[in-house]
Amino acid sequence: MKTLWTTNIVFIGRSLRHSIRNVEALLMAIMLPIFLMLLFTYVFGGAISSGGDYVNYVVPGIILLCAGFGASSTAVDVATDMTNGIIDRFRTMPIQATAVITGHVAASLARNLVATCIVIGVALLVGFEPSASFVEWLLAVGLVALFILTFTWLFAAIGLVTGSPAAASGYGFALLFLPYLSSAFVPTETMPSWLQGFANHQPITPVIETIRSLLSGSPASDHGWQALLWCGGILAGAMIWGAIAFARKSRD
Template identity: 60%
Template sequence: MSHSHPTTTSATAAPNAADLPRRTTRTRPRGFSTEATFIGRSLRHAVRDVESMLMAVALPVMLMLMFTFVFGGALDPDGGYVDYVVPGIILTCAGFGAASTSLSVASDMTSGFVDRLRTMPVRASAVITGHVAASLARNLFATSVVLLVAVAIGFRPSAGVGEWLATIGLVALYILAITYLFAAIGLAAKSPESANGYGFILLFLPYVSSAFVPVETMPRWLEVFADNQPITPIIDALRALLIGTEMGASGYLAVGWCLLILAVAAVWAAVLFNAKAGRR
């Protein structure tokens, strides 16, 4: 007689979903909160870096004083040289102020700061936006100080409200373009020191333009270069807006050059950033 043994089945109870460890998902900040954070960071650094701010203002002011009071009498015996030189000083001031962006960007890239951001739910590329926006605000402030000093030593613009608004817009566009270019240089450089050296080359462009003397007074080979580089039409456009000289095609050329520099620099910076920091 065969005995049937009861078959025992060991059923494994399905785990309760509430008992499972929850997977944490990183949510990116919405809107422009990340960019606003890095803009605030860059502005705080700019406020703390008093020496850089002083140099960005002091160097253009010293150049303006030197050219006005040392060379101005020889260049314009009638005493109107300060009106001629101020537009060039404005762009020189913007260049000095924007140059620090390459150093700041290179420092962030080489210090590991951007690498740490890759572990966080933020857009690491926002750090570049922060540097550029902070540079724009910082340089507009420095330009205002330079203009006040210029008025104090005899600069008398004839611009109306419309011309002043156009001047502010053109200066802001130039600062934005040149800052993005310096940011790209900071990304391309292997160290903050080399970034500072590469960017310094751009600061010489105003000296071979119509900033301090008419290009017609230069040797022919230098006149051709000065007349066809981007700084000259921007300065001529500012001069026309501020003191009423003939605008001609300078306005269109100035805006066109600024937009071209901005587009090329922004694309270059994006490519370099993605290559070095990884796409976010």
């Protein structure tokens, strides 16, 4: 157990060092959501909501967009490790090679929580006015962390099954469109009827609505348990998928 714990710590440190050295990717993961928030608030916000409070509506969606964009880099990092031969080297050592995946996931969680805090800080500067209590803030941050962990594991599994970092980037990028087809930027009832069904019953919408409710100090109704079920189911599926994919790659 001690050896397993030490191995995981080493690989988490390795992934964190890689994140710090890749300054461009780190800045992009932070700046892109900020630019989108400024774009929607100052350019589109007046047309979408003339009352001037659109920033309070859009910030929860931007938070998840930031988390998803940051988590997507995990697919590329895992695919790089799986194709450059480093995993074969790790398997010859008296360590658990799967710890390299755990390291990527843990580093992504830490990196994206920092990026999320920066995005929230900028949101407060541009007029975001949450009315959440301390407990509601803790619940909102906990849900964001669960969302990041869930989609990081999903992107890690994608990185394991793809044949190259470029392919992993492409598949991961496709998932980043989900927030645009949710209640992140506009209420789903304003969408065409044929799109509302998908927008209301995909995993992003209940997570966004729960965070929005928590930050505004209002009841989350059914969205809270729906968000937990979605995240829990996807997380379990991604971890199983990743374990199977890693074992299959190890036999190749």
